[in-house]
Amino acid sequence: MTTPTNSVPGSESSAETPTVRQFFRRNTFWILLGIVALGVVLLSAVLRGGATGTTIPLAADSPAPGGAKAVIEVLKNQGVTVHVADTASEADAALVENPGATLAVFDDSGYLDDDRLAEIVSEAGRTVLIAPDFGMLQAVAPSVRLAGSPDADDEAADSPEAACTVAAAERAGSMASGLSFGIDDETSIGCFGSGPSGAESYPLVVTSDGISIVGPRAVFDNEHIVQRGNAALALNLLGEADDLVWYLPTPADLEANGPPTLQALTPDWLVPATSLLAITALVAVFWRGRRFGPLVVEDLPVTVPAGETREGRARLYQRSSARGRAVDALRIGTTGRIATRLKLPRSSSVLEVADTAAAKLGRHPSEIRAILVDAAPTSDRDVVALSDRLNDLERDIRHATDPLGRNS
Numbered sequence: 001m002t003t004p005t006n007s008v009p010g011s012e013s014s015a016e017t018p019t020v021r022q023f024f025r026r027n028t029f030w031i032l033l034g035i036v037a038l039g040v041v042l043l044s045a046v047l048r049g050g051a052t053g054t055t056i057p058l059a060a061d062s063p064a065p066g067g068a069k070a071v072i073e074v075l076k077n078q079g080v081t082v083h084v085a086d087t088a089s090e091a092d093a094a095l096v097e098n099p100g101a102t103l104a105v106f107d108d109s110g111y112l113d114d115d116r117l118a119e120i121v122s123e124a125g126r127t128v129l130i131a132p133d134f135g136m137l138q139a140v141a142p143s144v145r146l147a148g149s150p151d152a153d154d155e156a157a158d159s160p161e162a163a164c165t166v167a168a169a170e171r172a173g174s175m176a177s178g179l180s181f182g183i184d185d186e187t188s189i190g191c192f193g194s195g196p197s198g199a200e201s202y203p204l205v206v207t208s209d210g211i212s213i214v215g216p217r218a219v220f221d222n223e224h225i226v227q228r229g230n231a232a233l234a235l236n237l238l239g240e241a242d243d244l245v246w247y248l249p250t251p252a253d254l255e256a257n258g259p260p261t262l263q264a265l266t267p268d269w270l271v272p273a274t275s276l277l278a279i280t281a282l283v284a285v286f287w288r289g290r291r292f293g294p295l296v297v298e299d300l301p302v303t304v305p306a307g308e309t310r311e312g313r314a315r316l317y318q319r320s321s322a323r324g325r326a327v328d329a330l331r332i333g334t335t336g337r338i339a340t341r342l343k344l345p346r347s348s349s350v351l352e353v354a355d356t357a358a359a360k361l362g363r364h365p366s367e368i369r370a371i372l373v374d375a376a377p378t379s380d381r382d383v384v385a386l387s388d389r390l391n392d393l394e395r396d397i398r399h400a401t402d403p404l405g406r407n408s
Contacts, residue, residue: 058106060084065223071234085247094245100125101243111249114139127211143185147201164191168236172229178216181205334390341401
């Protein structure tokens with residue numbers, strides 16, 4: 001016996017799988033939410049992708065405002081070979097291969113050990129320290145100390161004159177303001193000094209060892225390179241030699257100089273062994289977790305009366321206004337019992353059951369089809385009325401097949 005399949009099109013009495021339109025109608029909120037989230041992600045990617053390259057400050061390949069690609073490209077055009085180093089070992093190798101090269105170091109995050117910095121500086125022909133901290137100064141220029149940064153009003157003011165004998169500073173004429181330094185010896189030269197006499201601070205200091213200490217990193221970044229005399233100062237400090245080692249320490253330097261990491265302490269055999277155990281566990285899960293044959297129906301430990309089950313389903317149908325599903329359940333049950341009464345095979349369609357029942361009761365087939373198939377209730381009252389008609393039809397069939405009531 002087949003279930004009703006020819007209900008009135010568009011009525012709620014059909015119990016078919018939800019269509020694509022119904023799926024989108026029921027999940028409109030989540031679909032719109034997903035579209036908005038996807039749009040935000042794409043917009044963020046586009047905005048971040050507007051400036052290619054890394055966002056690390058003073059990165060040689062970064063065209064972002066905080067990068068240093070502009071000054072690096074100009075140096076290359078002037079014939080300077082730029083060697084970009086991300087670790088101390090790479091900086092060492094570049095300095096050994098190119099004796100007399102200029103070393104530029106900017107360690108904004110403090111990854112490099114001070115002693116290691118002193119070793120690298122000793123191998124360079126000239127060194128440019130950009131915005132060094134206290135530890136870096138103590139390692140390579142102990143006679144130079146930090147003297148603070150200017151206030152916002154001072155940054156907006158005109159830069160003082162070089163007032164020193166450093167050729168790069170004289171050619172620049174001015175420079176960006178920022179971190180400045182004090183000098184405790186007579187051999188170091190300070191440029192662009194500011195402050196009262198005897199307590200001046202300098203954003204540019206050149207020691208007797210040929211180490212140029214530049215406080216403001218804005219001298220080298222893309223955003224400020226064209227302001228004041230930053231370009232001339234940067235190019236003259238970095239371009240005196242044919243080779244420049246542009247070294248920005250990374251976390252790799254911190255790991256190399258710090259205590260042993262978990263990876264270093266892990267035996268070589270541990271990762272392959274644990275991977276093999278994990279794969280074996282997954283295979284065992286799939287092997288033992290697969291279903292053997294069809295599911296077996298078992299009796300529940302508690303007997304639930306059929307009336308309670310029927311009432312519970314009815315309340316669920318009523319709460320969700322699923323009149324079509326409720327009517328389908330009633331019709332399927334009634335059609336099956338009528339087919340059994342009429343001794344029809346299980347493969348009989350609902351129309352065959354309706355026509356046979358009409359012939360047995362002497363009614364018009366359309367009347368029986370309306371009860372079993374065609375009628376589409378639009379309210380709860382219609383569902384109750386149809387339920388009564390189904391009960392009456394089933395009772396009439398029972399009387400027609402067994403007038404004496406022997407199988408009632």
